[in-house]
Amino acid sequence: MxxxxxxxxxxxxxxxxxxxxxxxxxxxxxxxxxxxxxxxxxxxxxxxxxxxxxxxxxxxxxxxxxxxxxxxxxxxxxxxxxxxxxxxxxxxxxxxxxxxxxxxxxxxxxxxxxxxxxxxxxxxxxxxxxxxxxxxxxxxxxxxxxxxxxxxxxxxxxxxxxxxxxxxxxxxxxxxxxxxxxxxxxxxxxxxxxxxxxxxxxxxxxxxxxxxxxxxxYAVMTRPMETSDAQISDCQTWIAENYEVAKPVEQMVARSGLNARTFSRRFKAATGFAPIEYVQALRIEEAKQMLETDEQLVDEVGVLVGYEDPASFRRVFKRGVGLSPAAYRKKFQRISQIAKPMAAKA
CATH class of the missing domain: 3.40.50.880 (Class I glutamine amidotransferase (GATase) domain)
Known part of the structure:
Protein backbone atom coordinates (compact mmCIF):
# COMPACT_ATOMS: atom_id res chain seq x y z
CA MET A 1 0.00 0.00 0.00
CA TYR A 218 -25.03 -1.43 -27.26
CA ALA A 219 -23.96 -5.00 -27.97
CA VAL A 220 -24.10 -6.37 -31.50
CA MET A 221 -24.20 -10.07 -32.27
CA THR A 222 -20.83 -11.23 -33.60
CA ARG A 223 -21.27 -13.99 -36.16
CA PRO A 224 -17.94 -15.38 -37.31
CA MET A 225 -18.67 -18.01 -39.93
CA GLU A 226 -17.61 -21.54 -39.11
CA THR A 227 -15.33 -22.82 -41.88
CA SER A 228 -14.23 -26.21 -40.55
CA ASP A 229 -17.77 -27.61 -40.32
CA ALA A 230 -19.35 -27.26 -43.76
CA GLN A 231 -22.82 -28.34 -42.67
CA ILE A 232 -22.96 -25.75 -39.88
CA SER A 233 -21.55 -23.04 -42.16
CA ASP A 234 -24.27 -23.80 -44.68
CA CYS A 235 -26.94 -23.49 -42.00
CA GLN A 236 -25.48 -20.17 -40.81
CA THR A 237 -25.62 -18.81 -44.33
CA TRP A 238 -29.19 -20.05 -44.80
CA ILE A 239 -30.59 -18.75 -41.49
CA ALA A 240 -29.04 -15.31 -42.08
CA GLU A 241 -31.45 -14.94 -45.00
CA ASN A 242 -34.38 -16.86 -43.49
CA TYR A 243 -34.40 -15.88 -39.81
CA GLU A 244 -38.15 -15.10 -39.87
CA VAL A 245 -39.31 -18.58 -40.90
CA ALA A 246 -41.42 -20.77 -38.62
CA LYS A 247 -39.61 -23.55 -36.72
CA PRO A 248 -36.16 -22.36 -37.84
CA VAL A 249 -34.15 -24.88 -35.81
CA GLU A 250 -36.11 -27.81 -37.21
CA GLN A 251 -35.50 -26.50 -40.71
CA MET A 252 -31.76 -26.16 -40.08
CA VAL A 253 -31.62 -29.69 -38.68
CA ALA A 254 -33.37 -31.04 -41.78
CA ARG A 255 -31.07 -29.01 -44.04
CA SER A 256 -27.95 -30.36 -42.30
CA GLY A 257 -28.99 -34.01 -42.62
CA LEU A 258 -27.92 -34.60 -39.00
CA ASN A 259 -30.02 -35.84 -36.12
CA ALA A 260 -31.19 -33.11 -33.74
CA ARG A 261 -28.80 -33.97 -30.91
CA THR A 262 -25.71 -34.10 -33.13
CA PHE A 263 -26.72 -30.89 -34.90
CA SER A 264 -27.17 -29.07 -31.58
CA ARG A 265 -23.80 -30.25 -30.28
CA ARG A 266 -21.91 -29.31 -33.45
CA PHE A 267 -23.70 -25.97 -33.80
CA LYS A 268 -22.80 -24.99 -30.23
CA ALA A 269 -19.18 -26.04 -30.72
CA ALA A 270 -18.94 -24.03 -33.94
CA THR A 271 -20.74 -20.84 -32.96
CA GLY A 272 -20.79 -20.68 -29.17
CA PHE A 273 -24.61 -20.55 -29.29
CA ALA A 274 -27.29 -23.17 -28.89
CA PRO A 275 -29.30 -23.19 -32.17
CA ILE A 276 -32.40 -21.48 -30.72
CA GLU A 277 -30.22 -18.88 -28.97
CA TYR A 278 -28.49 -18.15 -32.26
CA VAL A 279 -31.82 -17.67 -34.05
CA GLN A 280 -33.15 -15.43 -31.29
CA ALA A 281 -29.99 -13.32 -31.27
CA LEU A 282 -30.12 -13.01 -35.05
CA ARG A 283 -33.77 -11.94 -34.99
CA ILE A 284 -33.13 -9.40 -32.23
CA GLU A 285 -30.24 -7.87 -34.20
CA GLU A 286 -32.55 -7.41 -37.18
CA ALA A 287 -35.25 -5.94 -34.94
CA LYS A 288 -32.77 -3.50 -33.40
CA GLN A 289 -31.81 -2.18 -36.82
CA MET A 290 -35.47 -1.67 -37.72
CA LEU A 291 -36.19 0.11 -34.45
CA GLU A 292 -33.19 2.39 -34.98
CA THR A 293 -34.08 3.43 -38.51
CA ASP A 294 -37.71 2.62 -39.39
CA GLU A 295 -41.11 3.80 -38.22
CA GLN A 296 -43.02 0.51 -37.99
CA LEU A 297 -44.99 -0.23 -34.88
CA VAL A 298 -43.19 -2.45 -32.40
CA ASP A 299 -45.61 -5.32 -33.02
CA GLU A 300 -45.01 -5.05 -36.77
CA VAL A 301 -41.27 -5.28 -36.21
CA GLY A 302 -41.81 -8.42 -34.16
CA VAL A 303 -43.78 -10.06 -36.98
CA LEU A 304 -41.16 -9.10 -39.56
CA VAL A 305 -38.41 -10.88 -37.62
CA GLY A 306 -40.47 -14.00 -36.93
CA TYR A 307 -42.58 -13.42 -33.80
CA GLU A 308 -46.34 -13.61 -34.35
CA ASP A 309 -46.97 -13.19 -30.63
CA PRO A 310 -46.16 -9.59 -29.51
CA ALA A 311 -45.67 -10.67 -25.89
CA SER A 312 -43.07 -13.27 -26.93
CA PHE A 313 -41.21 -10.70 -29.01
CA ARG A 314 -41.08 -8.20 -26.17
CA ARG A 315 -39.95 -10.85 -23.69
CA VAL A 316 -37.16 -12.19 -25.89
CA PHE A 317 -36.05 -8.67 -26.86
CA LYS A 318 -35.84 -7.42 -23.28
CA ARG A 319 -34.01 -10.54 -22.13
CA GLY A 320 -31.39 -10.06 -24.83
CA VAL A 321 -31.08 -6.28 -24.86
CA GLY A 322 -31.96 -5.24 -21.33
CA LEU A 323 -34.55 -2.75 -22.59
CA SER A 324 -38.02 -3.09 -24.02
CA PRO A 325 -38.31 -2.49 -27.80
CA ALA A 326 -39.95 0.88 -27.14
CA ALA A 327 -37.26 1.94 -24.68
CA TYR A 328 -34.54 0.83 -27.11
CA ARG A 329 -36.09 2.88 -29.91
CA LYS A 330 -36.30 5.93 -27.66
CA LYS A 331 -32.67 5.58 -26.59
CA PHE A 332 -31.30 5.42 -30.10
CA GLN A 333 -33.67 8.06 -31.43
CA ARG A 334 -31.75 10.50 -29.24
CA ILE A 335 -28.60 9.61 -31.13
CA SER A 336 -30.37 9.89 -34.49
CA GLN A 337 -31.61 13.37 -33.55
CA ILE A 338 -27.97 14.41 -33.38
CA ALA A 339 -26.67 12.34 -36.27
CA LYS A 340 -29.34 12.82 -38.95
CA PRO A 341 -29.03 16.64 -39.32
CA MET A 342 -25.26 16.22 -39.61
CA ALA A 343 -25.65 13.49 -42.23
CA ALA A 344 -28.04 15.68 -44.23
CA LYS A 345 -25.40 18.40 -44.45
CA ALA A 346 -22.70 16.01 -45.61
Whole structure:
Protein backbone atom coordinates (compact mmCIF):
# COMPACT_ATOMS: atom_id res chain seq x y z
CA MET A 1 0.00 0.00 0.00
CA UNK A 2 1.00 3.60 -0.54
CA UNK A 3 2.58 5.28 2.51
CA UNK A 4 2.34 8.81 1.16
CA UNK A 5 -0.24 11.44 1.93
CA UNK A 6 -2.65 10.39 -0.81
CA UNK A 7 -3.78 6.98 -2.10
CA UNK A 8 -1.73 5.92 -5.11
CA UNK A 9 -3.47 4.78 -8.30
CA UNK A 10 -1.26 3.44 -11.10
CA UNK A 11 -2.52 3.48 -14.69
CA UNK A 12 -0.88 0.65 -16.63
CA UNK A 13 -0.56 1.49 -20.33
CA UNK A 14 1.07 0.16 -23.51
CA UNK A 15 1.30 1.13 -27.20
CA UNK A 16 -2.08 -0.60 -27.72
CA UNK A 17 -3.81 1.71 -25.20
CA UNK A 18 -6.35 4.35 -26.28
CA UNK A 19 -5.32 7.90 -25.48
CA UNK A 20 -8.92 8.70 -24.54
CA UNK A 21 -8.88 6.06 -21.81
CA UNK A 22 -5.41 6.78 -20.45
CA UNK A 23 -5.64 10.57 -20.43
CA UNK A 24 -9.32 10.61 -19.52
CA UNK A 25 -8.58 8.54 -16.43
CA UNK A 26 -5.57 10.66 -15.59
CA UNK A 27 -7.35 14.01 -15.97
CA UNK A 28 -10.40 13.02 -13.93
CA UNK A 29 -8.59 11.17 -11.14
CA UNK A 30 -5.91 13.87 -10.80
CA UNK A 31 -8.61 16.53 -10.41
CA UNK A 32 -10.36 14.98 -7.42
CA UNK A 33 -10.49 17.45 -4.55
CA UNK A 34 -9.04 20.30 -6.59
CA UNK A 35 -11.34 21.30 -9.43
CA UNK A 36 -14.81 21.31 -7.85
CA UNK A 37 -14.02 24.09 -5.36
CA UNK A 38 -12.23 26.02 -8.10
CA UNK A 39 -15.38 25.96 -10.25
CA UNK A 40 -17.60 27.03 -7.35
CA UNK A 41 -15.45 29.59 -5.57
CA UNK A 42 -12.48 30.24 -7.86
CA UNK A 43 -10.09 28.67 -5.35
CA UNK A 44 -8.57 25.27 -6.14
CA UNK A 45 -8.68 22.66 -3.41
CA UNK A 46 -6.09 20.04 -2.60
CA UNK A 47 -5.64 17.00 -4.80
CA UNK A 48 -6.52 13.87 -2.83
CA UNK A 49 -5.12 11.17 -5.13
CA UNK A 50 -1.62 10.43 -6.40
CA UNK A 51 -1.86 9.29 -10.04
CA UNK A 52 1.03 7.64 -11.86
CA UNK A 53 1.27 6.24 -15.40
CA UNK A 54 3.27 3.01 -15.68
CA UNK A 55 4.57 0.89 -18.54
CA UNK A 56 6.69 -2.24 -18.67
CA UNK A 57 9.99 -0.39 -19.06
CA UNK A 58 9.01 3.15 -18.07
CA UNK A 59 10.31 4.59 -21.34
CA UNK A 60 8.35 7.10 -23.49
CA UNK A 61 6.22 5.56 -26.22
CA UNK A 62 3.32 6.37 -28.51
CA UNK A 63 -0.11 4.87 -27.88
CA UNK A 64 -2.91 4.40 -30.41
CA UNK A 65 -3.23 7.38 -32.73
CA UNK A 66 0.51 8.05 -32.38
CA UNK A 67 -0.14 10.02 -29.19
CA UNK A 68 2.98 10.40 -27.01
CA UNK A 69 3.05 8.96 -23.50
CA UNK A 70 5.73 9.60 -20.88
CA UNK A 71 5.27 7.12 -18.02
CA UNK A 72 6.15 8.14 -14.50
CA UNK A 73 7.33 4.67 -13.51
CA UNK A 74 8.19 1.22 -14.84
CA UNK A 75 6.59 -1.95 -13.55
CA UNK A 76 9.97 -2.89 -12.03
CA UNK A 77 9.91 0.18 -9.79
CA UNK A 78 9.04 -0.41 -6.16
CA UNK A 79 5.69 1.33 -6.29
CA UNK A 80 3.09 0.10 -3.82
CA UNK A 81 -0.23 1.20 -5.31
CA UNK A 82 -3.53 1.18 -3.52
CA UNK A 83 -5.17 0.49 -6.89
CA UNK A 84 -4.13 -0.30 -10.44
CA UNK A 85 -6.09 0.37 -13.60
CA UNK A 86 -5.11 -1.77 -16.57
CA UNK A 87 -6.05 0.51 -19.44
CA UNK A 88 -7.48 -0.97 -22.62
CA UNK A 89 -4.91 -2.86 -24.70
CA UNK A 90 -6.57 -3.09 -28.09
CA UNK A 91 -6.43 -6.39 -29.96
CA UNK A 92 -8.55 -7.83 -32.75
CA UNK A 93 -11.31 -10.18 -31.62
CA UNK A 94 -9.38 -12.91 -33.50
CA UNK A 95 -5.95 -12.09 -32.05
CA UNK A 96 -5.50 -13.65 -28.60
CA UNK A 97 -2.69 -11.83 -26.74
CA UNK A 98 -0.79 -14.99 -25.80
CA UNK A 99 2.65 -14.19 -24.39
CA UNK A 100 2.40 -10.52 -25.30
CA UNK A 101 2.60 -8.86 -21.87
CA UNK A 102 4.76 -11.03 -19.56
CA UNK A 103 6.31 -8.17 -17.56
CA UNK A 104 3.01 -6.40 -17.05
CA UNK A 105 1.26 -9.61 -15.99
CA UNK A 106 4.01 -10.57 -13.53
CA UNK A 107 3.77 -7.10 -11.97
CA UNK A 108 -0.01 -7.25 -11.73
CA UNK A 109 0.15 -10.57 -9.94
CA UNK A 110 2.77 -9.19 -7.53
CA UNK A 111 0.91 -6.02 -6.56
CA UNK A 112 -2.36 -7.93 -6.26
CA UNK A 113 -0.71 -10.39 -3.90
CA UNK A 114 0.46 -7.42 -1.83
CA UNK A 115 -3.12 -6.17 -1.47
CA UNK A 116 -3.59 -3.70 -4.33
CA UNK A 117 -7.02 -3.47 -5.92
CA UNK A 118 -6.52 -4.49 -9.56
CA UNK A 119 -9.02 -3.12 -12.07
CA UNK A 120 -9.25 -3.07 -15.85
CA UNK A 121 -10.98 -1.23 -18.67
CA UNK A 122 -12.27 -3.00 -21.79
CA UNK A 123 -9.60 -5.28 -23.32
CA UNK A 124 -7.39 -4.67 -20.29
CA UNK A 125 -9.10 -7.64 -18.68
CA UNK A 126 -7.40 -9.88 -21.26
CA UNK A 127 -4.14 -9.31 -19.39
CA UNK A 128 -5.79 -10.49 -16.19
CA UNK A 129 -7.20 -13.52 -18.01
CA UNK A 130 -3.78 -14.28 -19.53
CA UNK A 131 -2.24 -14.16 -16.07
CA UNK A 132 -4.81 -16.58 -14.65
CA UNK A 133 -6.08 -13.89 -12.32
CA UNK A 134 -9.66 -14.34 -13.56
CA UNK A 135 -9.78 -18.15 -13.40
CA UNK A 136 -12.93 -19.23 -11.61
CA UNK A 137 -14.13 -15.63 -11.45
CA UNK A 138 -16.71 -13.45 -13.14
CA UNK A 139 -15.37 -10.63 -15.30
CA UNK A 140 -16.32 -8.29 -18.10
CA UNK A 141 -14.74 -6.51 -21.06
CA UNK A 142 -16.13 -5.03 -24.24
CA UNK A 143 -18.99 -7.21 -25.50
CA UNK A 144 -17.08 -7.96 -28.72
CA UNK A 145 -14.62 -10.14 -26.75
CA UNK A 146 -17.33 -12.54 -25.61
CA UNK A 147 -16.35 -15.22 -28.11
CA UNK A 148 -12.64 -14.86 -27.35
CA UNK A 149 -13.26 -15.38 -23.66
CA UNK A 150 -15.50 -18.38 -24.26
CA UNK A 151 -13.03 -20.06 -26.61
CA UNK A 152 -9.69 -19.18 -25.05
CA UNK A 153 -10.46 -18.39 -21.40
CA UNK A 154 -13.24 -20.85 -20.55
CA UNK A 155 -12.31 -20.72 -16.86
CA UNK A 156 -13.66 -17.15 -16.79
CA UNK A 157 -17.39 -16.49 -16.43
CA UNK A 158 -17.74 -13.66 -18.93
CA UNK A 159 -20.41 -11.05 -18.14
CA UNK A 160 -20.94 -9.38 -21.49
CA UNK A 161 -23.95 -7.44 -20.16
CA UNK A 162 -21.98 -5.72 -17.37
CA UNK A 163 -20.50 -2.26 -17.46
CA UNK A 164 -18.81 -2.74 -14.09
CA UNK A 165 -18.31 -6.25 -12.69
CA UNK A 166 -18.03 -6.01 -8.91
CA UNK A 167 -18.64 -9.64 -7.99
CA UNK A 168 -14.90 -10.21 -7.33
CA UNK A 169 -14.40 -6.95 -5.43
CA UNK A 170 -13.81 -8.74 -2.14
CA UNK A 171 -10.84 -10.51 -3.77
CA UNK A 172 -9.41 -7.26 -5.09
CA UNK A 173 -10.44 -7.48 -8.75
CA UNK A 174 -12.90 -5.22 -10.60
CA UNK A 175 -13.37 -5.21 -14.37
CA UNK A 176 -15.12 -2.66 -16.59
CA UNK A 177 -16.71 -3.09 -20.05
CA UNK A 178 -16.13 -1.00 -23.19
CA UNK A 179 -13.71 1.92 -23.40
CA UNK A 180 -16.17 4.52 -22.07
CA UNK A 181 -16.77 2.31 -19.03
CA UNK A 182 -13.75 4.06 -17.54
CA UNK A 183 -16.30 6.70 -16.47
CA UNK A 184 -18.06 4.17 -14.24
CA UNK A 185 -14.78 2.74 -12.97
CA UNK A 186 -13.54 6.21 -12.10
CA UNK A 187 -16.62 6.97 -10.00
CA UNK A 188 -16.18 3.62 -8.25
CA UNK A 189 -12.50 4.26 -7.47
CA UNK A 190 -13.11 7.79 -6.20
CA UNK A 191 -15.90 6.55 -3.96
CA UNK A 192 -13.79 3.71 -2.61
CA UNK A 193 -10.61 5.70 -1.99
CA UNK A 194 -11.90 9.22 -1.34
CA UNK A 195 -15.54 8.92 -0.34
CA UNK A 196 -18.97 9.44 -1.83
CA UNK A 197 -18.91 13.25 -1.71
CA UNK A 198 -15.77 13.50 -3.81
CA UNK A 199 -17.30 11.08 -6.32
CA UNK A 200 -20.48 13.16 -6.65
CA UNK A 201 -18.57 16.40 -7.00
CA UNK A 202 -16.26 14.96 -9.66
CA UNK A 203 -19.20 13.53 -11.60
CA UNK A 204 -20.78 17.00 -11.60
CA UNK A 205 -17.59 18.63 -12.91
CA UNK A 206 -17.12 16.17 -15.78
CA UNK A 207 -20.83 15.44 -16.47
CA UNK A 208 -20.32 11.74 -15.76
CA UNK A 209 -23.64 9.89 -15.57
CA UNK A 210 -22.57 6.26 -15.95
CA UNK A 211 -24.17 3.45 -17.92
CA UNK A 212 -26.94 2.25 -15.65
CA UNK A 213 -28.50 0.09 -18.39
CA UNK A 214 -25.33 -1.98 -18.83
CA UNK A 215 -23.68 -3.01 -22.11
CA UNK A 216 -26.53 -5.03 -23.57
CA UNK A 217 -28.29 -2.16 -25.43
CA TYR A 218 -25.03 -1.43 -27.26
CA ALA A 219 -23.96 -5.00 -27.97
CA VAL A 220 -24.10 -6.37 -31.50
CA MET A 221 -24.20 -10.07 -32.27
CA THR A 222 -20.83 -11.23 -33.60
CA ARG A 223 -21.27 -13.99 -36.16
CA PRO A 224 -17.94 -15.38 -37.31
CA MET A 225 -18.67 -18.01 -39.93
CA GLU A 226 -17.61 -21.54 -39.11
CA THR A 227 -15.33 -22.82 -41.88
CA SER A 228 -14.23 -26.21 -40.55
CA ASP A 229 -17.77 -27.61 -40.32
CA ALA A 230 -19.35 -27.26 -43.76
CA GLN A 231 -22.82 -28.34 -42.67
CA ILE A 232 -22.96 -25.75 -39.88
CA SER A 233 -21.55 -23.04 -42.16
CA ASP A 234 -24.27 -23.80 -44.68
CA CYS A 235 -26.94 -23.49 -42.00
CA GLN A 236 -25.48 -20.17 -40.81
CA THR A 237 -25.62 -18.81 -44.33
CA TRP A 238 -29.19 -20.05 -44.80
CA ILE A 239 -30.59 -18.75 -41.49
CA ALA A 240 -29.04 -15.31 -42.08
CA GLU A 241 -31.45 -14.94 -45.00
CA ASN A 242 -34.38 -16.86 -43.49
CA TYR A 243 -34.40 -15.88 -39.81
CA GLU A 244 -38.15 -15.10 -39.87
CA VAL A 245 -39.31 -18.58 -40.90
CA ALA A 246 -41.42 -20.77 -38.62
CA LYS A 247 -39.61 -23.55 -36.72
CA PRO A 248 -36.16 -22.36 -37.84
CA VAL A 249 -34.15 -24.88 -35.81
CA GLU A 250 -36.11 -27.81 -37.21
CA GLN A 251 -35.50 -26.50 -40.71
CA MET A 252 -31.76 -26.16 -40.08
CA VAL A 253 -31.62 -29.69 -38.68
CA ALA A 254 -33.37 -31.04 -41.78
CA ARG A 255 -31.07 -29.01 -44.04
CA SER A 256 -27.95 -30.36 -42.30
CA GLY A 257 -28.99 -34.01 -42.62
CA LEU A 258 -27.92 -34.60 -39.00
CA ASN A 259 -30.02 -35.84 -36.12
CA ALA A 260 -31.19 -33.11 -33.74
CA ARG A 261 -28.80 -33.97 -30.91
CA THR A 262 -25.71 -34.10 -33.13
CA PHE A 263 -26.72 -30.89 -34.90
CA SER A 264 -27.17 -29.07 -31.58
CA ARG A 265 -23.80 -30.25 -30.28
CA ARG A 266 -21.91 -29.31 -33.45
CA PHE A 267 -23.70 -25.97 -33.80
CA LYS A 268 -22.80 -24.99 -30.23
CA ALA A 269 -19.18 -26.04 -30.72
CA ALA A 270 -18.94 -24.03 -33.94
CA THR A 271 -20.74 -20.84 -32.96
CA GLY A 272 -20.79 -20.68 -29.17
CA PHE A 273 -24.61 -20.55 -29.29
CA ALA A 274 -27.29 -23.17 -28.89
CA PRO A 275 -29.30 -23.19 -32.17
CA ILE A 276 -32.40 -21.48 -30.72
CA GLU A 277 -30.22 -18.88 -28.97
CA TYR A 278 -28.49 -18.15 -32.26
CA VAL A 279 -31.82 -17.67 -34.05
CA GLN A 280 -33.15 -15.43 -31.29
CA ALA A 281 -29.99 -13.32 -31.27
CA LEU A 282 -30.12 -13.01 -35.05
CA ARG A 283 -33.77 -11.94 -34.99
CA ILE A 284 -33.13 -9.40 -32.23
CA GLU A 285 -30.24 -7.87 -34.20
CA GLU A 286 -32.55 -7.41 -37.18
CA ALA A 287 -35.25 -5.94 -34.94
CA LYS A 288 -32.77 -3.50 -33.40
CA GLN A 289 -31.81 -2.18 -36.82
CA MET A 290 -35.47 -1.67 -37.72
CA LEU A 291 -36.19 0.11 -34.45
CA GLU A 292 -33.19 2.39 -34.98
CA THR A 293 -34.08 3.43 -38.51
CA ASP A 294 -37.71 2.62 -39.39
CA GLU A 295 -41.11 3.80 -38.22
CA GLN A 296 -43.02 0.51 -37.99
CA LEU A 297 -44.99 -0.23 -34.88
CA VAL A 298 -43.19 -2.45 -32.40
CA ASP A 299 -45.61 -5.32 -33.02
CA GLU A 300 -45.01 -5.05 -36.77
CA VAL A 301 -41.27 -5.28 -36.21
CA GLY A 302 -41.81 -8.42 -34.16
CA VAL A 303 -43.78 -10.06 -36.98
CA LEU A 304 -41.16 -9.10 -39.56
CA VAL A 305 -38.41 -10.88 -37.62
CA GLY A 306 -40.47 -14.00 -36.93
CA TYR A 307 -42.58 -13.42 -33.80
CA GLU A 308 -46.34 -13.61 -34.35
CA ASP A 309 -46.97 -13.19 -30.63
CA PRO A 310 -46.16 -9.59 -29.51
CA ALA A 311 -45.67 -10.67 -25.89
CA SER A 312 -43.07 -13.27 -26.93
CA PHE A 313 -41.21 -10.70 -29.01
CA ARG A 314 -41.08 -8.20 -26.17
CA ARG A 315 -39.95 -10.85 -23.69
CA VAL A 316 -37.16 -12.19 -25.89
CA PHE A 317 -36.05 -8.67 -26.86
CA LYS A 318 -35.84 -7.42 -23.28
CA ARG A 319 -34.01 -10.54 -22.13
CA GLY A 320 -31.39 -10.06 -24.83
CA VAL A 321 -31.08 -6.28 -24.86
CA GLY A 322 -31.96 -5.24 -21.33
CA LEU A 323 -34.55 -2.75 -22.59
CA SER A 324 -38.02 -3.09 -24.02
CA PRO A 325 -38.31 -2.49 -27.80
CA ALA A 326 -39.95 0.88 -27.14
CA ALA A 327 -37.26 1.94 -24.68
CA TYR A 328 -34.54 0.83 -27.11
CA ARG A 329 -36.09 2.88 -29.91
CA LYS A 330 -36.30 5.93 -27.66
CA LYS A 331 -32.67 5.58 -26.59
CA PHE A 332 -31.30 5.42 -30.10
CA GLN A 333 -33.67 8.06 -31.43
CA ARG A 334 -31.75 10.50 -29.24
CA ILE A 335 -28.60 9.61 -31.13
CA SER A 336 -30.37 9.89 -34.49
CA GLN A 337 -31.61 13.37 -33.55
CA ILE A 338 -27.97 14.41 -33.38
CA ALA A 339 -26.67 12.34 -36.27
CA LYS A 340 -29.34 12.82 -38.95
CA PRO A 341 -29.03 16.64 -39.32
CA MET A 342 -25.26 16.22 -39.61
CA ALA A 343 -25.65 13.49 -42.23
CA ALA A 344 -28.04 15.68 -44.23
CA LYS A 345 -25.40 18.40 -44.45
CA ALA A 346 -22.70 16.01 -45.61
Missing amino acids: SHGKNPLIVLLAAPETSASVLYGLYDVLASVGAVYSDMLAGTPGNEVLDIKIASADGKPFHCLGNIPVEPHIATDDEASPDAVVVCDMYTSIYDVPKGRYPREIAWLRKVHDKGALVTSVCSGSLLLAEGGMLDGREATAHWAYRDMFQRHYPQVSFRNESILCLTEEADGIVTAGGVSAWHDLTVYLITKLCGYQHAIETAKVFLISGHSEGQSP
